[in-house]
Amino acid sequence: MTVPIKDVEFKLINTETGEEIAFDTIMSSDKPERWDKIYTKSLARMLDMIGDEKMRVISYLLRKKDGLNQVHATMREIAESTKVSTGTVNKVLKAMQAGDYIHKIRGGKWRLSPRLICGGKTSVAMATINYYDNVDGK
Numbered sequence: 001m002t003v004p005i006k007d008v009e010f011k012l013i014n015t016e017t018g019e020e021i022a023f024d025t026i027m028s029s030d031k032p033e034r035w036d037k038i039y040t041k042s043l044a045r046m047l048d049m050i051g052d053e054k055m056r057v058i059s060y061l062l063r064k065k066d067g068l069n070q071v072h073a074t075m076r077e078i079a080e081s082t083k084v085s086t087g088t089v090n091k092v093l094k095a096m097q098a099g100d101y102i103h104k105i106r107g108g109k110w111r112l113s114p115r116l117i118c119g120g121k122t123s124v125a126m127a128t129i130n131y132y133d134n135v136d137g138k
Helices: 042-051 053-064 075-082 086-098 122-135
Strands: 006-011 020-027 070-072 102-106 109-111
Touching: 042 053, 053 070, 053 075, 053 086, 053 109, 075 086, 086 102, 102 122, 109 122
Parallel strands: none
Antiparallel strands: 006 020, 070 109, 102 109
């Protein structure tokens, strides 16, 4: 039996302000209570195995993010850990910034978009999205 896969847009609603924040997900079931989990560290290891240098940078970011989607690492540290050039790390981070997948908070501190990946409770997701949209990116 094949399970239909469809793109679904969800909205987080701030009950105090009424602000709606849309985010996309892929549902592999018609049952809204069913969720597919992605195990971030396993996904990162898979990207390391099959990917090129750019994928190694992305997998590093996924493995190193904390509960608020922050990664504490300089470009040089990322390059040394992934065994790629700082030029490649710079290209990946610039491309991710251009696509709004990551924000540079300050030197050596980044935040992955909570619309890309975010763990924890809905309240943590709301706080992370708020910071991402209104604090980090400004």
